[in-house]
Every structure is written in structure tokens, then in C-alpha cells.
Amino acid sequence: MAKLTMVQAINLALHQEMKKDEDVVVLGEDVGVDGGVFRVTDGLIDEFGEERVMDTPLAESGIAGFAIGMALYGLKPVAEIQFSGFAYIAFHQMEAHAARLRGRSGGRFTVPMVLRMPYGGGVRALEHHSESREAYWAHTPGLKTVIPSTPRNARSLLVSAIRDPDPVIFYEPKASYRAFKEEVPDEEETFPIGESQIVREGDDLTVIAYGAMMRPTLEAADKLKEDDGIDCEVIDLLTISPLDDAKFTKSAQKTGRILVVHEAPRSFGPGAEIITRLVEKSFVYLEAPVRRVTGYDVVIPLYQREFDYLPGVDRIVSAARETLDFKA
Template sequence: MPVTNMVQALNSALREEMRRDKRVVVLGEDVGKRGGVFLVTEGLIDEFGPERVIDTPLTEAGIVGVAIGMALYGLKPVAEIQFIDFIYEAFDQIATNLSKIRRRSGGMFSAPVVIRGPCCGGVKGGMFHSQSNEAYFVHTAGLKVVMPSRPYDAKGLLKASIRGEDPVIFLEPKVLYRAIKEEVPEEDYVVPIGEARVVQEGSDVTIVTWGAMVYKALEVSKIARSRHGWEAEVIDLRTLFPFDKDAIIRSLEKTGRLVIVHEAPKTLGLGAEIAAYVAENAIELLKAPVARVTGFDAPFPLAHEKLYMPNEARIYMALSRVMSY
């Protein structure tokens, strides 16, 4: 199996899906000759031509609106948003059309668009190249939301997203694009939407997380083991909506303690929904209050991003809190 990073895995997912299905098209800013600013679409224009790899004018509202129209007509567009922080111009299209067209048309029309783009922090990208804005999309009924943390999942989840019948917001943690390399199969496979992955088994505390925070959680679980002998189970949610509630409950049946870690701000972040789900459905499993470690409730900063984002110290503080309750 070839060893690839996340950019290469995403590129091969797009290439294979475009070969498999002529209806798959890619559109976005600088996706053609430039290959996208992170090179996720590199070389696609050479194989599939400018009709299927479309360099668009600079307008997210246009990119997403046009992609919805293409999907209504029968294509399978994969729209790139250059940085997910730029998606807000398209939010009207997403909230008004993309998420509601199935419902709005009594099920007669649908727009299975995949909107993908780099998200999240850790690259000193400042306020508009670092955001984790998944909660807006999770909150918008009609959308599925995905965030892979490793090349294997990136490829399998992107294929599943393209083949699905629903719109998908596909969020790619840019700090992981080239940081993680692993073997990724050349033969066709998908990672089903809606299934979490237990990254590390443990019996004392469950850490539910996603994206680049998976690696921070693993790092802290080592510190916790060596300092206190605590065994943390780390769950990578992978699909943020519909999230794998059963995987979380199964883990809590073992551990009884829950720490949720995400980069997005705390207030009304997805962690709040997970905590509420557990409170409503499985409060009797909890031996300690749920703890959240998140980005602060402030715009993402340029200065001191390491202090703004959940770091090892803050995750360790939360683990200590739930373990010593």
C-alpha cells in the first residue's frame, strides 16, 4: 500500500471518483492550474479538462449557488472553499437552498453537493485562516458534516460523501495535510458517514474529539498514564453530524467519565450537544460532570494561538478534574 499524506489521499479520492462517475465535477478558486492553494486538486485539470475542473471567479456565493444548480440538474459537484473561513458569503445559499431544497420541494429535488475546504488552526494563520466553524453547519438541518483526522479516513470519507445523496460539509484540518502519513489502499473503499473510530482503548475516561485534537488527546493520555496510571479511551468522531451517539455511550459504559475536546469555541459548540445528549440519555453512566476543553469564546487570534486552542495543559487539567471528582 502506498504511504500518503492527507493532501494526496484527498487528491486520489477526487481523481478516482471523477474516473468512476462522469457526473463528478470540481469547482472553486484556483483549483485548476494552481491545483488549489494546498494542492488538493493538483493535476486534475490535466486529466479531466477545464469543463470538469472549473476555475471560478472569486465568489463563494457563486461557487456554492452554482454547485447547487449543477446538482439539481444531475451533476455531483465538489466545491472547494479556499479557506473555510471564507464560506460565510455562501452561507445564504447553504442555509436557504442547499440544506432545504429537499424539504422545500417535497423530496422532488435534491442537491448532493460536497463542499470541502481547509479548516481549523495550528498554522499561525490568524483570524481568517484558522476557524473551526462546524457548529453552524451541524445546526443547519439537512447537512451532513465530516472532519477526518488521517489520510485513510480522508479518502474513504470523501468518497462516501461524493457517493451520498445528501449535501456534505467536508472539513479538512489543514495542520494535518502533510503532518500525518500512513498507508492508504489503492483499491476502492469508503469510510461510512456516521461511524466514529476508537483510536485508543481505555477504561478510566473517554475523550471524544475530532480533527487535529485527536493527536493532542493521545499526547495527554500518555502523560496521564505515566503520571497517574489513568487509561483514557480516545474516540475520533470523524462524522460530526450525524454523530455516532452509540460509540460514545458504549465507551461511557466502560469509563463513566467524559471529556470533550474541540478547537471551536465553547459556547454552543458541538461539545454542548454531545454533553446534552449524554445528560438526556445516559446520565446514570456518569461518575463525574462532563468536561469540555475548547477554543475560547473569542475570535481566533494571530498572537498566542497555542494558548487559545486546546493544548496539552488544558486537556490535562480537564482529565484531572473528572478523574479526581
């Protein structure tokens, strides 16, 4: 057991899976000698060599399509896209082939690959380095979309993603890469893809969030408890698709009041799907309109203004209070 950052925890997962299974390979831009621009793949090339840790040419569609080919042959590639903002040209390969080859071939061919990429704002980056566009991936039949929130669940979810027989988009909250440390066990640990987690129990309000939004959400829950005596039940989705609606619909039946927090733009974002499921499955229990605290429907501004775009503790707290105050 050691206290690790998310970067170190993901590195540990890669390290252990590569050691355990020689079919696991890592590829991407600068992932080898440089160890990745965020150092997530640091040291892998030294231990496993350049045949299994491939520095690729600078071509995102190439990385995805090349990984698909490897996966078709039986390898388990973990491909890195340097920033999610550059993944859109890889999207075509993932949508047209990774997501479809199992179905198209009737199960003869499968694509057990992981496409990792850092997403989200808050690190004072250039344009195209701060988006949160998980909805594109989550909307695609045949893909799984996973977004961890802490070092420990990033590690266990990545191990599960690597072992998953289907393609997994692994969206890493770069704002949380080094923001805090957590105890991560040395021995291997997995976490089921498609399962959310109740990280804080409460009876007054259900708050659903994921990824980098977990930190302001939990901080807001503390503040609501401290200032207002409100008990929030906080659910970390962990997997966006396939969406686990069992836990949050059950929680809604207990609290009757719901808040969804995401950093992605509001319209057609994951919140829209979450709330629809709530309405479909827990409608009669709802005591107030379901609210969303999200990014705005704009391009996230450069770093002087990015925190005006990103949901923060204050926006979450005030939306929670409005939800709690609502009377029919």
C-alpha cells in the same frame, strides 16, 4: 498501499472518484491550473480537463449556488471554499437551498454536492484563515458535516461524501494537511457518514474529539497512561452531524468519566450537544461532571498567540486529571 499526507489522500479520493464517475466535477477558486492553494486538487485538470475541473470567479456564494444548480441537474459537484473563514457568504446558499431542496420539492430535487474547506488554526496564517466554526453547519437541518482526522479516513470519508445523496460539508483540518503520513490503500475505501470510531480502548476515562484535536488528544492519552497509568477510551467523531451518539454513550456507561475536546469556541459548540446527549442517555452512569477542553469564546488570535487559544496536550491532560480526581 502508499504513505500519504492528508492532502495527497484527499487528492487520491478526488482522482479516483472522477475517474470512476463522470458526473463528479470539481470547482472553486484556483483549483484548476494552480491545483488549489494547498495543492489538494493538484493534477486533476490535466487528467480531466477544464470542463470538469473549473477555476471559478472569486465568489463563494457563486461557487455554492452554481454547484447547487449542477447537483440539481444530476452532477456530483465537489466545490472548494479556499478557507472556511470565507464560507459564510456561501452559507446562505447552503442553508436556504442545498439543505432544503429535497424537502421543499418532496424529493423531486436533490443536492448531492460536497462543499470542502480547510478549517482551523496552527498554520501561522492571517486573520480569517484559522477558525473552527463547524457548529454553524452542524446546526442546519438537511446538511451533513464531516471532519476527518487522518489521511486514511479523509480519503474514505470524502469518497462516501461524494457518493452521498445529500449535501455534505467537508471540513478539512488544515493543521493536519501535511503534519504526518499514513498508509492509504490504493484500492477504493469508504467510511460511513454518521459513524464515529473508537480509536483507543480504555476503562478509566472517555475522551471525545475530532479533526485536528485528535493528535493532541491521543498524545495526552499516551501521557496519562505513561505518567498516571490511566487508560483512556478515545473516540473520533468523524461526522459532527448526524451525530453518532451510540458509541460515546455506551463508552460513558463503561467509564463514567467524560472529556470533550474541540478547537471551536466553547459556547454552543459541538461539545454542548455531545454532553447533552450524554446526560440524556447515560446520566445515571456519570461519576463526575463532564468537562470540555475547547477554544475560548474569543476570535482566535494571530499566530504569535494562537497556541494559547488552541487546546493542547497540557490542557487536555490537566482536565483529564481533574475529571479522574473528582469524588462526589
